[in-house]
Amino acid sequence: MKLARTHSIRRTWAWVAVSAVTVTMAIAPPASAAPGDLGSGSGAIVAPSSNLALIRAGLTDDAVYGESLAGIVAAPRGVAGASWSPVLVDGSPLVGRLLQSDSEVLLVADDDAAADSVVWKDELGVWHARSVPSGSVLGRGGRYVLLPAQPAGTARVTWRIEDVRTASSWSYEAPADRGVSIDGGTLWALEVAPASVVEIDLASHAVVSRRGVPTGYTFYAPRGRWTLTGSATLPFILDVPGIYSSFGLRWEFDADTVDLGRDVAVGIGRDTDSPTLTVVELAGEQRVTRYGPAMNARPDLDDAAQSVAYVGSDGRVRLVDLRGAPVAATTNGETAPPSQPYLALEQGSVTSGTTVTARSSGVYDYTTGSFRASGGAVIEMTYRQAPFGRPFGAWAASRPTTTLTARAADGVTTCFTARAHDANGNYTSWSESVCSRTDTSAPRFTKVSAPSVVRVVKGKAVGTLTYAADDPSGVLSYDVRYRVKAKGAAAYGAWVYRTAFQGTTSTTTAVSISDGQRLCLAVRARDGLEHVSAWSTERCMGTDAAAPRITRTAAPRWLPVPSSGKAKITFTYAGTDDRGVTSYDVQVRVAPVDGPRGLRTTVAARTTKTSVTRTLRAGEEACFRVRARDAVGNVSSWSKERCTSVAAGPTSKPMDADKVSTVGGVKVVALKNGVRHGSGGYWSANVFHSGSTGIRLQVRTCPACGTFNVQVGEKVMAVKTTSSRTGWKTVTLRWKNSGEGEFVFFDEVTPYPRERVTTSYVRSWVLLHD
Numbered sequence: 001m002k003l004a005r006t007h008s009i010r011r012t013w014a015w016v017a018v019s020a021v022t023v024t025m026a027i028a029p030p031a032s033a034a035p036g037d038l039g040s041g042s043g044a045i046v047a048p049s050s051n052l053a054l055i056r057a058g059l060t061d062d063a064v065y066g067e068s069l070a071g072i073v074a075a076p077r078g079v080a081g082a083s084w085s086p087v088l089v090d091g092s093p094l095v096g097r098l099l100q101s102d103s104e105v106l107l108v109a110d111d112d113a114a115a116d117s118v119v120w121k122d123e124l125g126v127w128h129a130r131s132v133p134s135g136s137v138l139g140r141g142g143r144y145v146l147l148p149a150q151p152a153g154t155a156r157v158t159w160r161i162e163d164v165r166t167a168s169s170w171s172y173e174a175p176a177d178r179g180v181s182i183d184g185g186t187l188w189a190l191e192v193a194p195a196s197v198v199e200i201d202l203a204s205h206a207v208v209s210r211r212g213v214p215t216g217y218t219f220y221a222p223r224g225r226w227t228l229t230g231s232a233t234l235p236f237i238l239d240v241p242g243i244y245s246s247f248g249l250r251w252e253f254d255a256d257t258v259d260l261g262r263d264v265a266v267g268i269g270r271d272t273d274s275p276t277l278t279v280v281e282l283a284g285e286q287r288v289t290r291y292g293p294a295m296n297a298r299p300d301l302d303d304a305a306q307s308v309a310y311v312g313s314d315g316r317v318r319l320v321d322l323r324g325a326p327v328a329a330t331t332n333g334e335t336a337p338p339s340q341p342y343l344a345l346e347q348g349s350v351t352s353g354t355t356v357t358a359r360s361s362g363v364y365d366y367t368t369g370s371f372r373a374s375g376g377a378v379i380e381m382t383y384r385q386a387p388f389g390r391p392f393g394a395w396a397a398s399r400p401t402t403t404l405t406a407r408a409a410d411g412v413t414t415c416f417t418a419r420a421h422d423a424n425g426n427y428t429s430w431s432e433s434v435c436s437r438t439d440t441s442a443p444r445f446t447k448v449s450a451p452s453v454v455r456v457v458k459g460k461a462v463g464t465l466t467y468a469a470d471d472p473s474g475v476l477s478y479d480v481r482y483r484v485k486a487k488g489a490a491a492y493g494a495w496v497y498r499t500a501f502q503g504t505t506s507t508t509t510a511v512s513i514s515d516g517q518r519l520c521l522a523v524r525a526r527d528g529l530e531h532v533s534a535w536s537t538e539r540c541m542g543t544d545a546a547a548p549r550i551t552r553t554a555a556p557r558w559l560p561v562p563s564s565g566k567a568k569i570t571f572t573y574a575g576t577d578d579r580g581v582t583s584y585d586v587q588v589r590v591a592p593v594d595g596p597r598g599l600r601t602t603v604a605a606r607t608t609k610t611s612v613t614r615t616l617r618a619g620e621e622a623c624f625r626v627r628a629r630d631a632v633g634n635v636s637s638w639s640k641e642r643c644t645s646v647a648a649g650p651t652s653k654p655m656d657a658d659k660v661s662t663v664g665g666v667k668v669v670a671l672k673n674g675v676r677h678g679s680g681g682y683w684s685a686n687v688f689h690s691g692s693t694g695i696r697l698q699v700r701t702c703p704a705c706g707t708f709n710v711q712v713g714e715k716v717m718a719v720k721t722t723s724s725r726t727g728w729k730t731v732t733l734r735w736k737n738s739g740e741g742e743f744v745f746f747d748e749v750t751p752y753p754r755e756r757v758t759t760s761y762v763r764s765w766v767l768l769h770d
Helices: none
Strands: 023-027 054-059 063-068 071-076 097-102 105-109 115-121 127-133 144-146 156-163 169-175 180-183 186-191 196-201 206-212 219-223 226-230 235-239 264-269 276-281 288-292 307-311 317-321 342-345 355-361 378-386 403-407 413-421 434-438 444-449 453-455 460-470 475-485 502-504 508-514 518-527 539-544 549-554 566-576 581-591 601-607 611-617 621-630 642-646 660-663 666-672 684-689 694-701 707-712 715-720 727-734 742-748 759-768
Touching (some): 054 097, 054 307, 054 317, 063 097, 169 186, 276 307, 276 317, 342 413, 342 434, 355 378, 355 413, 403 413, 444 518, 453 460, 460 539, 475 508, 508 518, 549 621, 566 581, 566 621, 566 642, 581 611, 601 611, 611 621, 611 642, 642 759, 666 684, 715 727, 727 759, 742 759
Parallel strands (some): 453 539
Antiparallel strands (some): 054 063, 097 105, 115 127, 144 156, 156 169, 180 186, 186 196, 196 206, 219 226, 226 235, 264 276, 276 288, 342 355, 413 434, 475 502, 475 518, 518 539, 566 611, 581 621, 666 759, 684 742, 694 727, 694 759, 707 715
16 A cells, blocks of 8 residues: 555654564564465465565455566465466456555556556456556545545645545545545544544545544544554554553654554564564554564555565565454553652641641652553542640541641641542552641740759859740740849849840750859740740759768677678668758778778668668678768768677687687687696697787686787787686787788697696687777
């Protein structure tokens, strides 16, 4: 079919060109299939004879046609073993260029003549021919032929439509730069004002329908539901029902070779190394399949547009079955939601009014795959609110709108959200919320505090006011003022508004005063909308320079040998202050059984208790001290130490005794002199010590008891235990601390001049450290 001369080359329009997803290349093999067989992907050779080279091919439902140098030839479809035979008109072979074939009607051009020929076969199979002007176009269905346009005034032309067989004609006037085409018994034409496609019944010449189209497109050729439109260099495919998106064929086809079949577009592709028959599926994934190499001649569809014929580069005709192409959907399957709405507040994040408004915009509908966007995007909006300091309530019922206003009381936060959906019911998610807080009042104080008295250090004291406030829009700053009452004065001075205290963002303010003065402070708050609160109630304070005093400390000085090896000591204390003692600090240092006192450690810090308890082992010593604090931080001096010593028994380490006996029901260290050598010698004992300054002993007295020496270094001290009365006594011995570890020796003394055996007994001992 020759269309380029008549402005009826079929094109289509679109906003975006869509490339095919899947592309395959099939090279036709030198097969020997029977003429008329449909190919299974790569096409079947129709004429196996190598003696006939074809230039162009035509295809109808019943026959295959070819143009050769010898003339136009035909072969029946679906007949095994069929061969080419010439088309005879009045007994002579039909010679010329095969332009179109449809429903056993051919359009043939004779380059040597000024006219083309329309050729048709009657019911008896006889071919007839008549002349038509050069440049005529055979309409789809083979019933009508469209003659070239003739000028009809400014910017308009007249088209004449003739019946192929009867030559009866009808004229139609149309814009000069707009195309027309014939499809069966229908004439399709493009009008300019308004831009529309007109459907005309050729039998009655009546207008059947009008469809609006975008302006600026020249070519138009409907083929069922699909239409070619666009410009001469950029053909587009348009789905008339609007279910699929339009897409361009610029990079796929030679524009003069494009034709439309059942849900496919066919033509000669120019985007490979050699020309190919290119088939584009118009539904589904819009897959592209290529066959070839092919001649440059335009391929031809059969009457039902279910097969296409083309001439390979070897001059043989090949057919491709198009029935496997996906069937176009009859409903829009687009599933992509529109774009997310843009949401903005009119008043900003804080408002001083009683209503809050949000607006949404910027919604565009998108598409999924090859489907056209369903359009009709609708925005829904909703909101929820939260009173100041409380959680949000439920979202209000959404409604379709691009502007939503809500009433809000002071302190209420209002949050808006929006979503969009298209005509297919595809919804976006709800947008991120935008929120505004209503603020119609000044900030409210949640805390204003100051101590009633402040501590004086070196004659000066610092009074500090602490404060905090809440506000729906946030507290921007504070103003603080103060006034001072001098020592001995009857009234306070004027309020002082120090510059550094005005517009401060700090939540504490400190003012220095002297001992004996009184200080009062007040604060007010300001929010971001310049709402200013009233001054707070003033907080006043005095000074306190007197530290507490420790009035009592108590702890037992000596404890006997504990039966369990350990003893609990309780240290009690008390203090006084003109404003009351608030807490105590207690420290202790412990001397082990054979060593010096250790470093002080804190037993209790800032405790409100008036006693502490400590557990000591036999032979150990603990020394306590305490100090008191008042409410402003004044601290007393440390008290004098109170020490408690726990006595150690005869078997306690580090006592090393030769003899341990039981006397009077208790265990004792027995010391004996060595006058009578046959009686078992003498018994002595020793204790190793470090850092001690003495020892406290409990010894037995009796008439037969003797005297023993206690020696530390070079110092010897005698302990006489002879007494007319039997019992126990305590002996304390002292020496100078040598700073080094040394032994304390215990030895029984032999009486002189009257020597005799004597024995002394030590019940307990404890080393001293002061």
